[in-house]
Amino acid sequence: xxxxxxxxxxxxxxxxxxxxxxxxxxxxxxxxxxxxxxxxxxxxxxxxxxxxxxxxxxxxxxxxxxxxxxxxxxxxxxxxxxxxxxxxxxxxxxxxxxxxxxxxxxxxxxxxxxxxxxxxxxxxxxxxxxxxxxxxxxxxxxxxxxxxxxxxxxxxxxxxxxxxxxxxxxxxxxxxxxxxxxxxxxxxxxxxxxxxxxxxxxxxxxxxxxxxxxxxxxxxxxxxxxxxxxxxxxxxxxxxxxxxxxxxxxxxxxxxxxxxxxxxxxxxxxxxxxxxxxxxxxxxxxxxxxxxxxxxxxxxxxxxxxxxxxxxxxxxxxxxxxxxxxxxxxxxxxxxxxxxxxxxxxxxxxxxxxxxxxxxxxxxxxxxxxxxxxxxxxxxxxxxxxxxxxxxxxxxxxxxxxxxxxxxxxxxxxxxxxxxxxxxxxxxxxxxxxxxxxxxxxxxxxxxxxxxxxxxxxxxxxxxxxxxxxxxxxxxxxxxxxxxxxxxxxxxxxx
Numbered sequence: 001x002x003x004x005x006x007x008x009x010x011x012x013x014x015x016x017x018x019x020x021x022x023x024x025x026x027x028x029x030x031x032x033x034x035x036x037x038x039x040x041x042x043x044x045x046x047x048x049x050x051x052x053x054x055x056x057x058x059x060x061x062x063x064x065x066x067x068x069x070x071x072x073x074x075x076x077x078x079x080x081x082x083x084x085x086x087x088x089x090x091x092x093x094x095x096x097x098x099x100x101x102x103x104x105x106x107x108x109x110x111x112x113x114x115x116x117x118x119x120x121x122x123x124x125x126x127x128x129x130x131x132x133x134x135x136x137x138x139x140x141x142x143x144x145x146x147x148x149x150x151x152x153x154x155x156x157x158x159x160x161x162x163x164x165x166x167x168x169x170x171x172x173x174x175x176x177x178x179x180x181x182x183x184x185x186x187x188x189x190x191x192x193x194x195x196x197x198x199x200x201x202x203x204x205x206x207x208x209x210x211x212x213x214x215x216x217x218x219x220x221x222x223x224x225x226x227x228x229x230x231x232x233x234x235x236x237x238x239x240x241x242x243x244x245x246x247x248x249x250x251x252x253x254x255x256x257x258x259x260x261x262x263x264x265x266x267x268x269x270x271x272x273x274x275x276x277x278x279x280x281x282x283x284x285x286x287x288x289x290x291x292x293x294x295x296x297x298x299x300x301x302x303x304x305x306x307x308x309x310x311x312x313x314x315x316x317x318x319x320x321x322x323x324x325x326x327x328x329x330x331x332x333x334x335x336x337x338x339x340x341x342x343x344x345x346x347x348x349x350x351x352x353x354x355x356x357x358x359x360x361x362x363x364x365x366x367x368x369x370x371x372x373x374x375x376x377x378x379x380x381x382x383x384x385x386x387x388x389x390x391x392x393x394x395x396x397x398x399x400x401x402x403x404x405x406x407x408x409x410x411x412x413x414x415x416x417x418x419x420x421x422x423x424x425x426x427x428x429x430x431x432x433x434x435x436x437x438x439x440x441x442x443x444x445x446x447x448x449x450x451x452x453x454x455x456x457x458x459x460x461x462x463x464x465x466x467x468x469x470x471x472x473x474x475x476x477x478x479x480x481x482x483x484x485x486x487x488x489x490x491x492x493x494x495x
Contacts, residue, residue, distance in 0.1 A: 016356065017152050018363035019076060025370060026072040033064060036371050038138045038297060047134050051127045054382050055375070063378075067321075071373050074320040078313055078331060079362040085335035086358035094339055098332030102279040105325070114322050114380075115276045118284040121379035122268050124453070129267050129467045132291060142301035145364035146346070152360060153348045157198055160351045164191045164203070171206045194349035267465035269419070278326035282315055285376060289314040292372045299368065303344050309337035310365055317373040322380065389445045390418065392425040392457065393480060394437040401479065404429055404437065418444055418453055419463060426457035441475060445484065 025032055033039055034056060042048040043055065054060065091097040107115075122128050167188035170176060176184065188205050196202050268284055289311045293299070299307065312334035320327035338345065338358050348360045362369070394404030406425045410418070422442035429440060440460070444453040454472040456464040466472050473481050482488075 016080065016350075016359055017156065018148075018360065018366075021363065022072050022076060022366055022370075025366070026068050032068065033371065033374055034061075036367075037140075038292075038371055039375075041136050041138050042131075042134075042296075045134055045136055047130065048136065051131055054125065055378065060378055060382075063381075067374060067377060068370075070321045071317060071370055071377065074317045074327075075313075075362075075366065075370060075373070078316045078320060078327065078334075079359055081328070081331040082309075082313060082316075082334045082338070082362060083356060083359040085331050086338055087355045088335075091332070094332045094336035098329045098336065101329035101332065102282070102326065105278060105329075107277045111278050111281065111324060111326075112276045114319075114324050115278075115281040115284075117322070117380035118281050118288075119268050120382070121376060122284055122288055123465065125379035125382040126288065126375075127467070128288060128291060129465075132295065136296055137298050138296065139298045139300055140368060142299055146301065148364045149346050149348070149360050153198065153346060156348060156350060157195065157200070160191045160195050160198075160349075161200075163351055164188060164195060167191065168203070168206060190353040191351050194351060194353045197349045197353075197355070198347060267467060269463055269465065278319075278324055281324065282319060282326050282330060285318050286311055286315045288376050288379075289318075289372050292375070293368065297368060297372075303341065305341050306337065306344060306361075309334045309341070309361075310369055312337060313362060313365075313369055314372050314376070317369065318376050318380075321373070321377055388447055390421055390425070391443045391445070391484075392422060392429060393441045393443070393476070394429050394433055395439050395441070397436040397438045399435075400438075403480075404433055404435075419455065422455050422457055423460045423463060426460040426463075430460065443472070443476065443484075449484070 034043075039052075039055065042052050085091070085094060085097075088094075167184050170184050171181065171188060185205055192203065192205065290307075293307050293310055293314070294304075312330050316327045316330035316334065319325075319330060335358065338361065342357070345357050345361055348356050350356050388410065390408040390410060392404075392406040396402050396404070406429055408421055408425065410421065426440045426442065430437070440457040442455040442457045442463070443451060446452040451469055451472045454466040454475065456466060456475065466475055476484075
């Protein structure tokens with residue numbers, strides 16, 4: 001999305017400062033991602049370079065402008081939605097609202113495709129089980145982010161004080177007609193409430209005391225200033241101006257299921273049918289985001305309890321850009337995490353009396369949120385071939401040196417397709433084998449004749465992925481490893 005359209009979308013949101021910073025990232029996308037300290041550190045690590053080398057591919061470099069534009073727009077919309085949920089009076093339990101939104105929704109073919117992409121990102125493109133062993137930790141000092149929030153708060157306070165003084169002066173003008181006076185007083189009260197919420201002392205609005213037989217349009221002769229509306233007591237509700245449900249600027253229908261968080265270092269096994277829900281997809285993406293934000297990025301000065309809000313924001317952005325309808329529900333989870341930790345946040349109100357506390361916090365964290373979102377989306381879209389040849393070995397109980405063998409040649413494979421082929425071959429082998437088997441192993445070999453992906457398929461209905469070259473070699477045994485290395489495997493069912 002062109003950045004000039006961003007200004008049009010947000011033109012009427014006077015309280016939502018900080019869009020300019022996001023636009024700067026979107027205006028220089030080719031360099032931004034690769035030049036980030038996190039990306040540089042991962043690509044500098046020997047293992048990281050092997051896993052994430054595709055980030056520097058010419059195809060991805062060309063995709064950056066559009067992708068960063070999509071992520072930037074989705075991030076602004078998501079932050080706005082989270083801020084609205086944070087302010088909402090409709091939900092006593094925001095996390096519960098998110099859970100209900102997910103639980104009430106079903107899977108579609110589109111969502112199942114996104115689910116497969118998420119598994120591909122976790123197991124293959126990022127190879128998170130292997131990536132998590134690297135121990136890379138990048139420091140991100142959050143002092144600048146907190147200073148940014150404080151600076152914007154001070155700017156908004158100064159703007160509010162200027163408007164308050166302007167409206168105060170207008171209200172002292174006896175010539176101001178009744179309807180104009182009402183409108184001006186409403187503006188004054190909004191600005192004054194926002195200042196009280198941010199710590200300023202209350203200043204009652206001036207009231208013209210009229211005497212005699214005045215009418216609604218008379219000017220009167222009195223000039224006294226009554227107490228007017230007392231600002232700062234229970235007559236003012238400064239918590240929220242929102243009473244409606246959260247909506248995206250470009251809203252989409254919600255369609256999801258219960259959120260499942262998957263352990264971050266455990267390989268994810270694909271499931272089919274109704275189990276491939278939006279909620280499970282969100283759980284996989286949340287796991288990836290959580291690993292980057294907690295195990296890889298050292299957000300110095302960031303209270304640990306607030307990181308879950310960033311995780312849910314990243315997940316919502318990724319789902320939004322991917323075309324998933326689960327993005328809306330994840331905003332409730334992010335808002336819930338912020339609401340629980342509101343004592344740690346800097347309270348900020350706009351001149352329209354909009355509480356923008358959540359918005360300001362998320363905009364200050366735009367860098368970490370956008371870099372993790374972009375990496376995950378690129379990983380989901382990375383369709384490089386994982387394995388060109390798949391072997392399924394069935395070890396014989398009575399003769400360990402002999403085994404059943406099935407071989408498949410595949411092109412443009414992804415993790416989901418490979419696993420399905422493994423399961424199909426394993427089930428056929430189990431049902432047709434002439435001799436008893438002790439175990440069944442699925443192995444994918446890449447173009448370099450290296451182990452790309454491996455599963456223990458002894459129970460094809462519950463495949464167990466094996467990661468790490470040494471672990472795979474140990475499972476296969478020396479004889480199979482030697483045969484694979486020398487190419488002494490033939491296309492036959494039994495050797």
